[in-house]
Amino acid sequence: MSVIAERRGLSETQVGIMLGLVTVAIWGAYLAMNRFGTASGLTMADLALVRYGIGTLVLLPWLITHSPATLGGLGWRHGIIMTMILGPSFMYLAVGGYYFAPLAHGAVFQPSGLIVSGLVLGAFVLGETIRAAHLVGIVIILAGLSLVAGPALFQGGNHAFLGDILFFIAGSSWGLFTVLAKRWRSDPIAATAAVSILSGVVFVPLFIATDTFERLAALPWPSLVAQVVVQGVLAAVVATITFTKAAQLIGASRVSVFPALVPGIAILIGAPVTGEWPSLTQASGIAVVVVGLLTAIGTFQRRRR
Secondary structure: OHHHHHHHOOOHHHHHHHHHHHHHHHHHHHHHHHHHHHHOOOOHHHHHHHHHHHHHHHHHHHHHOOOHHHOOOOOHHHHHHHHHHHOHHHHHHHHHHHHOOOHHHHHHHHHHHHHHHHHHHHHHOOOOOOOHHHHHHHHHHHHHHHHHHHHHHHOOOOOHHHHHHHHHHHHHHHHHHHHHHHHOOOOHHHHHHHHHHHHHHHHHHHHHHHOOOHHHHOOOHHHHHHHHHHHHHHHHHHHHHHHHHHHHHHOHHHHOOHHHHHHHHHHHHHHHHHOOOOOHHHHHHHHHHHHHHHHHOOHHHHHHO
């Protein structure tokens, strides 16, 4: 990454921002495919199988040739901890909240959990500085996310708070993973390989023993290929690598604000597929989130200087 940056005259900060944007674009597509997949009759177990099964197949050749005895130099202790944080349990947290709360709650509380955990853990664990511009940007982002969620943010049954807690924990899991990866100076590919392969080794045999492939087999080939590419390659492999590297380049607290763009991107990507076009309020919310993101990463402050 650094060699490419030097050749193109890019700073580490610029490369980190580019990687952060690539990550959230993939995550937006991932959420859109989740909606499409569940609407097609897939369960979260099916989606988890695609994510970790394909991720294992993609990354296993790399691990075999890069010190498999130490998980590519990551170490078994670090690999197991990271898998516990971002493995199959994460997916069930992220989706389990929808049994208690509406979709809009997930769109707000998951990014909020990542933003808050990245800010707090980045300061206390990594010693990163919390600047006024960062706090102002986060307030703007949360306001924009509320507009994206719309009136549904204030709807839900008596148990909606349980879903909100699950969403917040899911988002915080990403924040914790990012901070640990930077603290341990983990190689992004090694960390991604460890999470994917250890998850696949546990989850795939469990799925085979307790579930069926009928729902996946019933999908049209284009839909199945799209799920494999987005879930198993882009979301499970590429996005984890790019987000981890971005955190190393620009800091965990700064990179943690990028997922605020995910709900808006998911809406924009998913609209042609699902027919759920954003309202004027949601479009305004996306614009507000972008302003908050630019404020939090210091864009306006650097221009004034």
